[in-house]
Amino acid sequence: MEYIKNKWRHYNDSYPMFLEIFSTAVAFLALVIIFAILSDVFFTFRNVINILRRASIYLIMCTGMTFCIGSAGIDISTESILGVCTAILGISIMVWGLPVSAGILLAIITGFVLGLFNAAVITVLKVPPIITTLGTWTAYRGIAFVLLGGDIHYGFPDSFVWMGQGFVGVIPAPIIIASIVVIAGLYVLNFTRTGTYIKAVGGNEAAAQAAGINTWFYKGLTYTIVGVLAALAAVIATARVDAAQAVMGQGMSLHVIASVVIGGTSIFGGRATMIGTILGVLILGVLENGLLLAGFSHFWQLIALGLVTIVAVAVRTVRQKTSEDLI
Amino acid sequence: MSTDKKPIIEMKNISKSFGGVQALKNVDLTLYPGEVLGIVGDNGAGKSTLIKILSGVYQQDEGEIYLKGEKVKINSAIKARDLGIETIYQNLLLVEEFTPAQNIYLAREPVENFRKLDFDKMKQGVAKTLDKIGIDLNMLGKVTKKLSGGQQQAVAISRAIHWDAEIVIMDEPTAALGVDETEKVFNLITQLKEQEVGVIVISHNMRDVFGIVDRIQVLHLGEVAGVKKKEETNEEEIVKLIMGVGKEEKSMSTTH
Numbered sequence: 001m002e003y004i005k006n007k008w009r010h011y012n013d014s015y016p017m018f019l020e021i022f023s024t025a026v027a028f029l030a031l032v033i034i035f036a037i038l039s040d041v042f043f044t045f046r047n048v049i050n051i052l053r054r055a056s057i058y059l060i061m062c063t064g065m066t067f068c069i070g071s072a073g074i075d076i077s078t079e080s081i082l083g084v085c086t087a088i089l090g091i092s093i094m095v096w097g098l099p100v101s102a103g104i105l106l107a108i109i110t111g112f113v114l115g116l117f118n119a120a121v122i123t124v125l126k127v128p129p130i131i132t133t134l135g136t137w138t139a140y141r142g143i144a145f146v147l148l149g150g151d152i153h154y155g156f157p158d159s160f161v162w163m164g165q166g167f168v169g170v171i172p173a174p175i176i177i178a179s180i181v182v183i184a185g186l187y188v189l190n191f192t193r194t195g196t197y198i199k200a201v202g203g204n205e206a207a208a209q210a211a212g213i214n215t216w217f218y219k220g221l222t223y224t225i226v227g228v229l230a231a232l233a234a235v236i237a238t239a240r241v242d243a244a245q246a247v248m249g250q251g252m253s254l255h256v257i258a259s260v261v262i263g264g265t266s267i268f269g270g271r272a273t274m275i276g277t278i279l280g281v282l283i284l285g286v287l288e289n290g291l292l293l294a295g296f297s298h299f300w301q302l303i304a305l306g307l308v309t310i311v312a313v314a315v316r317t318v319r320q321k322t323s324e325d326l327i
Numbered sequence: 328m329s330t331d332k333k334p335i336i337e338m339k340n341i342s343k344s345f346g347g348v349q350a351l352k353n354v355d356l357t358l359y360p361g362e363v364l365g366i367v368g369d370n371g372a373g374k375s376t377l378i379k380i381l382s383g384v385y386q387q388d389e390g391e392i393y394l395k396g397e398k399v400k401i402n403s404a405i406k407a408r409d410l411g412i413e414t415i416y417q418n419l420l421l422v423e424e425f426t427p428a429q430n431i432y433l434a435r436e437p438v439e440n441f442r443k444l445d446f447d448k449m450k451q452g453v454a455k456t457l458d459k460i461g462i463d464l465n466m467l468g469k470v471t472k473k474l475s476g477g478q479q480q481a482v483a484i485s486r487a488i489h490w491d492a493e494i495v496i497m498d499e500p501t502a503a504l505g506v507d508e509t510e511k512v513f514n515l516i517t518q519l520k521e522q523e524v525g526v527i528v529i530s531h532n533m534r535d536v537f538g539i540v541d542r543i544q545v546l547h548l549g550e551v552a553g554v555k556k557k558e559e560t561n562e563e564e565i566v567k568l569i570m571g572v573g574k575e576e577k578s579m580s581t582t583h
Contacts (some may be wrong), residue, residue: 210416
């Protein structure tokens with residue numbers, strides 16, 4: 001019994017999982033050290049806060065995506081949900097003149113409904129997630145354009161703009177909001193039945209069903225979480241630039257998915273890690289920022305982002321094949 | 328096995344058809360506590376239909392099921408589990424990315440305040456179960472996909488033991504295992520017997536059947552072709568029954 005206590009602290013402790021997160025953390029630190037050497041500005045308080053503020057929108061979206069990919073799903077439409085919610089914020093607050101809180105509530109409800117639509121198509125009609133969300137990725141962006149056309153609404157009330165530009169002490173508001181979301185995500189994923197069932201559905205749907213888990217509910221739940229969090233990201237993104245336009249969020253989905261996968265959440269489901277996702281977001285954030293400071297253009301950043309994603313997954317695959325006898 | 332024991336399960340006159348195909352026709356099955364019953368038969372004999380009725384996956388068209396003398400209706404897999412009937416399928420139905428403990432507690436996790444999983448309770452519970460049946464505790468720190476076939480089978484059996492199953496149904500438990508691992512699984516089945524659990528083993532493998540079971544029930548084309556005590560029969564006779572040669576009268580099949 002002593003042996004168990006020492007060796008096995010947690011019922012879901014597994015050494016390989018720890019090793020994965022540890023090696024992702026090492027990769028992240030290596031990146032930080034490299035850029036700290038390459039650029040004098042990189043490791044300043046201002047730049048670190050800058051990286052975190054930019055990362056906060058991704059952290060919120062990636063929290064939802066970690067649940068979704070962990071359930072063996074995927075949601076490509078997350079950036080388009082963000083676009084529609086931005087349009088709703090612009091119209092409700094700037095055109096209709098609704099109070100900020102009502103506008104935000106309306107945006108969150110919109111995100112929920114769009115996520116629920118994905119969930120319904122995937123769980124009821126059984127259309128594969130990649131096809132469903134590829135379809136809604138286009139369709140939702142279309143809705144954003146129908147709502148806003150080419151209009152740009154700007155000059156939001158101060159209380160709204162604070163969500164993207166404000167500070168609590170020296171910490172920017174988006175970082176605080178993202179931290180709350182990430183901690184909640186970490187708790188649900190690792191410490192509750194809901195998180196366990198989502199991973200179980202992703203790992204082996206038949207086993208989850210046989211154990212009595214309502215698999216379609218938990219699958220659908222992940223898409224509604226993605227929808228709601230995309231809406232929250234829309235609030236921060238819109239407030240950050242103090243402008244609502246239909247193109248908002250374009251190109252973010254792949255960045256979100258890449259961050260989650262770099263973090264170690266398995267695209268085949270069953271294995272999902274919020275700590276890994278945080279590291280994944282930070283790795284891409286540091287990479288973008290560091291390359292910029294080191295004088296590489298946006299085009300080089302794109303190349304680096306793509307290659308890092310492939311290398312991260314390749315390294316993990318090779319390691320898993322060669323570590324059969326680990327401990 | 329003493330004859331004064333009361334059956335833990337009695338299935339009487341079970342019939343089931345799918346469309347026009349009669350999968351089972353008036354099949355009886357009796358299982359006693361602490362007994363291992365082997366169910367054998369060719370493909371399409373109705374073995375898996377019969378156990379799926381007992382494990383709540385299918386419902387019979389006709390016939391009754393009695394659990395310890397009381398008539399029960401097993402209309403879902405969860406109902407079967409609640410009645411103490413655990414089924415271990417051939418593909419085990421374990422989440423490969425989960426640890427053994429997570430698999431044992433899947434969908435039955437205890438929670439404390441703030442809906443937080445009660446890790447301590449699960450940790451102690453699993454350790455106790457694995458200790459009881461003498462399973463290598465090293466495997467607790469690994470995810471299930473890193474375990475050998477025999478260890479995975481052990482996890483599935485531990486789950487049944489942990490939840491105090493009174494009836495354990497095993498579908499081809501040794502099909503994917505080597506000789507050593509088969510031996511270990513046989514040991515676990517023996518332990519189930521000692522705890523007065525009734526075990527049903529479905530197998531194609533005669534070595535399994537004669538190695539571990541007490542009685543053998545042969546199905547042929549959806550009907551009972553014979554029920555034999557292990558010591559009163561031999562491989563040749565069982566194979567003949569499986570092939571439908573010299574089928575017995577129904578009245579014979581219900582005696583044991």
